[in-house]
Amino acid sequence: MLAGCVDEEIVFVERPIFDDPPAGAQGFVGYSDLNTQRTVCGNCHVSRQARWEETAHANAWETLQASDNPQAFCEACHTVSERGNPVEGDAGWVATGNPRYYDVQCEACHGPGLDHVTTPDQPGSQPLATISLGPNADQGCAECHSGVHRPFAEEWAASGHGDMNPSPQGRAACQSCHEGKGALRAWGVKSIFSPEDDAELQAITCAVCHDPHDGSNQGQLRFAVDAPVVDQNLCMKCPSQRGTPDPISFRGPHAPEGPLLLGTGGWWPPNLEYSPGDILGTHGTEANPRLCAGCHVTDYSMEDPETGSFEFRTTGHTFQATPCVDEDGRHTGASDCDLMERSFQSCTDCHGSEAAARSAYIVAEQRIENLANSLEPLLDQIPEEEFGNPGRYTTADGALFNLQLARVNGSATHNPFLVEALLVATIRQIQLDYEVSTSSGVSLELELGQSH
Numbered sequence: 001m002l003a004g005c006v007d008e009e010i011v012f013v014e015r016p017i018f019d020d021p022p023a024g025a026q027g028f029v030g031y032s033d034l035n036t037q038r039t040v041c042g043n044c045h046v047s048r049q050a051r052w053e054e055t056a057h058a059n060a061w062e063t064l065q066a067s068d069n070p071q072a073f074c075e076a077c078h079t080v081s082e083r084g085n086p087v088e089g090d091a092g093w094v095a096t097g098n099p100r101y102y103d104v105q106c107e108a109c110h111g112p113g114l115d116h117v118t119t120p121d122q123p124g125s126q127p128l129a130t131i132s133l134g135p136n137a138d139q140g141c142a143e144c145h146s147g148v149h150r151p152f153a154e155e156w157a158a159s160g161h162g163d164m165n166p167s168p169q170g171r172a173a174c175q176s177c178h179e180g181k182g183a184l185r186a187w188g189v190k191s192i193f194s195p196e197d198d199a200e201l202q203a204i205t206c207a208v209c210h211d212p213h214d215g216s217n218q219g220q221l222r223f224a225v226d227a228p229v230v231d232q233n234l235c236m237k238c239p240s241q242r243g244t245p246d247p248i249s250f251r252g253p254h255a256p257e258g259p260l261l262l263g264t265g266g267w268w269p270p271n272l273e274y275s276p277g278d279i280l281g282t283h284g285t286e287a288n289p290r291l292c293a294g295c296h297v298t299d300y301s302m303e304d305p306e307t308g309s310f311e312f313r314t315t316g317h318t319f320q321a322t323p324c325v326d327e328d329g330r331h332t333g334a335s336d337c338d339l340m341e342r343s344f345q346s347c348t349d350c351h352g353s354e355a356a357a358r359s360a361y362i363v364a365e366q367r368i369e370n371l372a373n374s375l376e377p378l379l380d381q382i383p384e385e386e387f388g389n390p391g392r393y394t395t396a397d398g399a400l401f402n403l404q405l406a407r408v409n410g411s412a413t414h415n416p417f418l419v420e421a422l423l424v425a426t427i428r429q430i431q432l433d434y435e436v437s438t439s440s441g442v443s444l445e446l447e448l449g450q451s452h
Ligand code: HEC
Pocket: 002, 003, 004, 005, 006, 010, 017, 029, 040, 041, 042, 043, 044, 045, 106, 107, 110, 112, 113, 114, 116, 117, 120, 121, 122, 126, 127, 128, 129, 192
């Protein structure tokens, strides 16, 4: 007999909620009712149970059985076993073959719960899941989400989100975006993590973007990717740090992508006849419903053109829009390759071909670069005392911000119309406010066309 009643999520129960686990299970309790998919844990943690039922993890066994070739070696990842948690050696399904361990249930990530369900309040009994992937990206979620057919962890480890080195995670002011637990905290996720997680700073790991207990957004994401609102969109919650000037710090743009795509970024010269939000990026509209993820998270597989057999898959978890690839189309991991060595595969859902997307990209980049190159020498002619005066944000300060914005990697794709309009108006504003002139002869008519 068990009882537990602590917070609103935990429900009082008066009946045995589980049969003793079979020998060899290593303390995993699994389902208490296979037919309704009620986990033993879910008898008390009722709201987590309800939300977990909506996730693909709750269908993992059925999916496997419905597939072309279910085999024994597939099963450890589609059940509760030693995968995904600290237990070593055969456990759960793998040790017992008992159907109570079908699906990726709570304990797949939290580890065995027998001690906890017997004495829920016992300090230290609670099986805490980790958000860490371990030093080699081979623990936690990665124990299942890796390998040639599903290289999520490998790609993630090679991405900026998996890289702890260049970023300033140690500083409190930066942690809300540059550290995994810091981001969760900033978003109001008040979890207790496993003790190792608490001691260590974490990169932006899987469970930062994905909520393992919530299937209400596509892909178990914590926030939707299709919301055109900076603080509701998963991908814009961090890349929106400084999209518009901060008149106190005078610093340049920092991760300005969200505001740019949505038409609010940049310094707006007084002569610019639009208002923030008027000039949306094409890709910030319904033309591109997945917004940032539409270009930056693209999952595709490649088959051998002759045999049709599986060659490789890329899950989009390097988060690069136009990754550097080798001649077979495999990511090389580099980020400084030539345009012709980049894959534009992520654009082909909408643009007829990679070549079409690539040339659209080249046109937009070129126009922005020409304008930026005309603005730069004008800035050199403005007296230095016009820059960075406390209490006075000048045209010179704004112009410098816009020049830097134009040169942020990707700006010409994120919103070429806005960047162009800002640069043109900035050049005009400088000519109005200071006695300088441009000799470059670049056209100050808007050329890329006009969005709305
Ligand atoms: C008999 C009811 C009951 C069952 C069954 C149960 N829990 Fe709990 N669980 C609790 C209670 C009560 C607490 C709060 C304990 C405390 O605060 O001291 C708790 C706390 C936790 C915590 C720590 C979070 C917190 O808010 O303190 C985790 C994680 C957890 N349970 C996971 C699980 C998992 C995984 C299972 C299934 C193996 C499970 N629980 C089964 C009652 C239960």
